[in-house]
Amino acid sequence: MINRALIAIAIAAGFSAPALAVDASVCVTSPAAIRNAATTAQPEQAKKALRLAAVGEKLCDAGGRSEANKKFAAAAKALGTDLAALTTTTASVQ
Numbered sequence: 001m002i003n004r005a006l007i008a009i010a011i012a013a014g015f016s017a018p019a020l021a022v023d024a025s026v027c028v029t030s031p032a033a034i035r036n037a038a039t040t041a042q043p044e045q046a047k048k049a050l051r052l053a054a055v056g057e058k059l060c061d062a063g064g065r066s067e068a069n070k071k072f073a074a075a076a077k078a079l080g081t082d083l084a085a086l087t088t089t090t091a092s093v094q
Contacts, residue, residue, distance in 0.1 A: 027060035030072035
């Protein structure tokens with residue numbers, strides 16, 4: 001009985017993995033949002049964020065959207081915000 005419960009938990013965890021998949025638009029919207037936010041940031045913060053965004057773009061070009069998303073999130077954090085807030089603001093302005 002315990003084995004069945006463990007198997008059920010493992011199967012449920014396996015099905016929830018696609019929910020963590022990175023949206024394909026992250027490679028388009030995130031760099032633009034970071035560049036936009038960097039224009040009003042302190043110079044050192046902007047420099048770090050733009051460097052991380054550039055690495056993220058290269059990862060996108062190489063097909064690593066998940067890793068790129070991590071770099072974009074780090075860039076947003078360097079600007080004192082989070083990626084969701086940046087991309088939501090950019091999407092509502094357009």
